[in-house]
Amino acid sequence: MTAPSVIRVGTRASRLARTQSGHVADALAAALGREVVLVDVSTEGDTSSAPLASFGGVGVFVSALREALLRGEVDVAVHSLKDLPTAPHDGIALAAVPTREDPRDVVIARDGLTLGELPTGSRLGTGSPRRASQLHALGLGFVVEGIRGNVDTRIRKVTDGELDAVVLARAGIARLGRLDEVTEVLDPLQMLPAPGQGALAVECRATDADLVEKVRAALDDPRTRAAVTAERTVLADLEAGCSAPVGALAEVAEGDDGDELWLRAVALSPDGGLSVRRSATGTPGDASEVGHRLAKEMLADGAGSLIEEKVS
Numbered sequence: 001m002t003a004p005s006v007i008r009v010g011t012r013a014s015r016l017a018r019t020q021s022g023h024v025a026d027a028l029a030a031a032l033g034r035e036v037v038l039v040d041v042s043t044e045g046d047t048s049s050a051p052l053a054s055f056g057g058v059g060v061f062v063s064a065l066r067e068a069l070l071r072g073e074v075d076v077a078v079h080s081l082k083d084l085p086t087a088p089h090d091g092i093a094l095a096a097v098p099t100r101e102d103p104r105d106v107v108i109a110r111d112g113l114t115l116g117e118l119p120t121g122s123r124l125g126t127g128s129p130r131r132a133s134q135l136h137a138l139g140l141g142f143v144v145e146g147i148r149g150n151v152d153t154r155i156r157k158v159t160d161g162e163l164d165a166v167v168l169a170r171a172g173i174a175r176l177g178r179l180d181e182v183t184e185v186l187d188p189l190q191m192l193p194a195p196g197q198g199a200l201a202v203e204c205r206a207t208d209a210d211l212v213e214k215v216r217a218a219l220d221d222p223r224t225r226a227a228v229t230a231e232r233t234v235l236a237d238l239e240a241g242c243s244a245p246v247g248a249l250a251e252v253a254e255g256d257d258g259d260e261l262w263l264r265a266v267a268l269s270p271d272g273g274l275s276v277r278r279s280a281t282g283t284p285g286d287a288s289e290v291g292h293r294l295a296k297e298m299l300a301d302g303a304g305s306l307i308e309e310k311v312s
């Protein structure tokens, strides 16, 4: 028998992606006792500063890594789970969903301010329609400006005085070691995170059954997997029925009869003036069923028409 070969972990080249992939690589090396190396895979999303929507949305970050995986250039691909399209990809297995970071969004504002302390007319940066509509929904008269670029670039817009605040995922800030700059952690009651936020997706070629099994055994957290399954099921069903911004968060907690899953979701009109907000409970084993049930209820309650209700 030949010695086990090196495991190549593909990563985007941004500091956040390299940090995330580095953690996964270290954990794999420790669990499997194999040599693991990081391989940079550059994507159009990293090299272009054009609006994401103009070249296929956040899916561009994912597809370059998946292509490298399918071409056999890398053996494992690490993504931010919230960037993954909801439809499964042929030939790609979601080998592991590691334990999630805190999924909440945070504010980094000038002068240590919170959202409630920022004056009317403050300029807030976010490229996310979900964050923009939930910020508008607070009714505080914020001016929301579209921004993109990596996390460090976004924070610099506040430091440079170009913006009063930015809203970002706490998980990314934590992974970059910049939590001390956070001025407020947003309660999901006001700002429901993106489905899958704070979680990673570790993918392998589906044909690599042995590696899929080893990666799963080493890194998968069934509670996180159940939570993100529920969230992404809501997103997929709502995407099919409406194109409004969607937030969703599932939490798994120990109950009297085993683990319980609690799912909350919101769909909003772009100006935040209208929203459908619902919750549902079930068990982690029924994660998809809970998601389907909640989405069905939201669509029945008008989530599908939010986008048309846009007020000029």
Ligand SMILES: NCc1[nH]cc(CCC(=O)O)c1CC(=O)O
Residues within 6 Å of the ligand: 080, 081, 082, 083, 151, 167, 168, 169, 170, 171, 172, 196, 197, 198, 199, 200
């Ligand atoms: N939108 C891009 C993106 N994809 C994943 C993260 C952060 C890490 C995560 O949510 O897992 C970010 C930055 C952000 O939204 O602040």
